[in-house]
Amino acid sequence: MPTVGIEDLADGDFLLDVREDDEWQAGHAAGALHIPLSEFVARYGELAEAAPQDARVHVLCRVGGRSAQVTMYLVQQGVDAVNVDGGMQEWAAAGRPVVDDKGAPGHVL
Known part of the structure; x- marks a missing residue:
């Protein structure tokens, strides 16, 4: 599975946060798109609308498990995702x- 470390992210990279609503509300990366894993397939079209054409999608969750599932789904759809x-x-x-x-300043749940 394609994976990158935090140190490999640059300002302006497209971020997709797949954590649940309570986690998002407590704290997230500014500018990230939020589509919870539990709603991802139904809301997939929002990603297509929000992501710049041909942009790599950097998928985040709390530690990497849920985002790995979404990354694999996106790769299977032909999306450049990590x-x-x-x-x-x-x-x-x-x-x-x-x-x-x-x-305001937040924290990670």
Whole structure:
């Protein structure tokens, strides 16, 4: 499965967060698209609308398990997708900004 580390992400990379609503509201990467794993197949069209054409999709969850499932699904659909190793826990540990659903500083559940 294609995987990247937090250190490989650049500002402006397209991020897809597949955690559940309560996790998202507590803290997420600013600018990420949120589609929970539990709703992903039904809401797949939102990804096509939001992602820049030919952009790599960097998939995040809390630690990497749920995002791995979505990454595999996307790759099977022909999407250039990679799983972000360590997920939001590594994102926060690396000092990357985490915001809540109101844009204030957040935390990872």
